[in-house]
Amino acid sequence: MSLELFNTLTRKKSPFRPLEAGQVKLYTCGPTVYDTAHIGNMRTFIFEDLLRRYLTYAGYKVLHVMNITDVDDKTIERAIREDRDLQELTGHYTESFIADLATLNILPAQHLPRATEFVAEMAAGIETLVQKGHAYATPDGSVFFDISSFDGYGQLVNLQPDQQRAGERTAEDDYGKDQAADFALWKAHKPSDGPYQWPSPWGPGRPGWHMECSIMSTHFLGPHFDIHCGGVDNIFPHHENEIAQSRCLFGTPFVETWLHSEHLIVDGEKMSKSRGNFYTLADILDRGYSAAAVRYTLLTTHYRQQLNFTFAKVAESQKALNRLRELARRLEQASDGAGGEEVPAPDAELRAALDNDLNIAGALGAIFGWAKELFGRLDGQTLGPAGARAALEALRRYDEILGCIFVNEAAGDAAAIEALLKERNAARSAGDWARADAIRDELAGQGIILEDGAEGTVWKRG
RNA sequence: GGCGACGUACCCAAGUGGUCUAAGGGAGCGGUCUGCAAAACCGCGAUUCACCGGUUCGAAUCCGGUCGUCGCCUCCA
Incomplete structure (x- = not known):
């Protein structure tokens, strides 16, 4: 058995083979730091954490890069509206984001590049695209990617341009491009952008959103790498555009496997500020739920399935987690001494489940079934100390993937x-x-x- | 209009052609334990997988249709 993942590009599950044996190069789309991240965002980052932890568990070395989008329409708009410095604003939300990751026991990426650190590289890449005939500048000093210059456009999401309805958002983003479907690589400075601008061959402006991921991912991972993740909403246009840019810029294949996590909904409805069902991690912790229970809740629904978030579910998660912690406590208690019977740990079942496109529910089923057996033996005193120690070791091993059993809850009092x-x-x-x-x-x-x-x-x- | 996902017990959810009279978690009921609880343990719960057809010796699993829920269609994880 080996790991199989559902690749958005092929709409199929297929065996995962890294380009370089033993080494996985992973890029995950990070947050736009204009506001506090919400639990929907966190759902995606928890899925990526599971992926990364399982790849590591399976013996791969993982090089993980996550971007921080610290310049775009929303960050600039907010900085100007609140009369704050852009860097101060994005710095604040970046820190709060990193703190939330730590609270949820999400392993940080080895590299967390910020878009503003790569503006010059992005401009250089755009210039190359213009030279190669894939992009054109408009009189106002913006640059657009010409999607008609790339045959493969639309393969990720299976879109036929002539079948599409003109969206309301198209107009909002119109900087004077030739065709509605072309997308911005560079946006000319506008008065409403205030003081925020960077120099370029086309005059002052700022990079378009899609470019940063193409430039920063390949900067750290090379032009052709293994896995790129994000939420389903990023499939189009963001990832579609990234593929077009990157392929045309580097002339190589780009990403082997695209993985996308489904959205989180709340009480069966889309989470939105206007419905009042918009939650940040802090909102949930303030209600007395533990971070581990939140992690368990977000972790244990399969990533390609919509997650219906309810507080009842967090409470259930806490109880399920308590059961595993109780098991750990009882095993510790029973582990003094030598000899006695052992219960085989379900390593093989766990691997088989997770190898199947990260089937976390199947993996938990294996763990809980084994836990039931252990509890029975602990009560009946038919588990020897050696068996207890072996089981405890297995549970610790599994928690390298789950990350929510052996964690120090902030027990300040x-x-x-x-x-x-x-x-x-x-x-x-x-x-x-x-x-x-x-x-x-x-x-x-x-x-x-x-x-x-x-x-x-x-x-x-x- | 185009593209896509999903529908398994009271709730969540696994299952990818036979070992499914269908894992696991939560809630519930009865019992053991306990000062009373809690936790833990033991026992109980879908002859059925939205519906209708088809393929097959055999389908929750494959194919077709119907109904229902949801997402995307140009800067939302």
Whole structure:
């Protein structure tokens, strides 16, 4: 068995083979840093994290690049509207984005290039495209890609230009191009852009959005690399345009495998600010849910399936996660000593599931089925210490992929909880059940669950 | 108008032609344990996979049609 991935380009699952043995070159489309990222964005980054972690688990070295779009219509508009410096604004949201990734235990890319660091390279690339006859400048100093100059245009999304309806957004973005379908490589400076402009052979302006990904991905990964990811909304026009630019610029194949994650919806509806169902990570954590539960929720729906986000689902995730953490705790407890029986870990099933286009639900099914067996043996005392240690090791191994079992939750008030626990245990010894239950209720109000067992009381987040 | 995805129990969801009288998680019910709980364990739950036809010895899985939900069609992950 080997990893198979669903390639958007071919609309088929096919075996994944890196161009260079043992080494995967991965580019993932990052955020436009004009506002706080929302959980829909995070869903995509969690999918990419699963991909990266599983590739690593499967033995590949992964070189991962993610761009930060820090110059485009939205960032400039916002900076001017809020009277903030563009760099200050984008710097702020970039930091908040990186903090959210860390909170969700998403491994950071080795390179996080910002578009503004590559404007000169982008301009040079555009100049080459003009020279090769794939692009043209307009009198106002903008440059457009001529899609009629590239035969392969439309292959990613299977579009026939003559069958398309003119969209409302076409007009908004009209800088004077020849055909509606041509797209901007360079946008001439307009008064509404304020002070934000960069020099170019066509006069002051700024790069179009698509160009940054072509230039920055190939800068770090070379003109022909393995995997490029993003949300489904990026398939067209962004990735379609990237293919056109890159192929014409470098004259080589561009990306082998395109992977796209479906959108997250909320309570069955599209997430939008006007519907009031627009959530950031902080919004959810403020309601008392743990970051690990959010990660589990976003992780465990297959990436090509729409994820219907509900708070009930986050609560379910927390419980499922608690079960695995309880297993870890019980295994640790049972691991002193030597000898005894073992339960074979489901490594093969886990690999088989994830090899199948990252079938995470199948992988979890294997883990939970095994967990059930282990719990039964722990209760029946038929698992030896060696078996417990082996199982614990396997669980740690699986968490290198899941990233949400063995994580340190921010338990800032751990000392206060311990103090209350001590008081409650004293009350219990004295038979003062009213006081003991009052403390348990109080902690329950803070989302802390107490469990009285033979070995004493343990607490966990609920 | 064009392109595409999806429809499995109360909810989420696996399943890619036979081992499916269909994993796993959550919720529910009964029991063990517990001061009472919680957690854990044991037991119970789809003869059926939106609907209708077809292919096949055999279909949730392949093909055709119908109904329904959703996404994209030029800067939204």
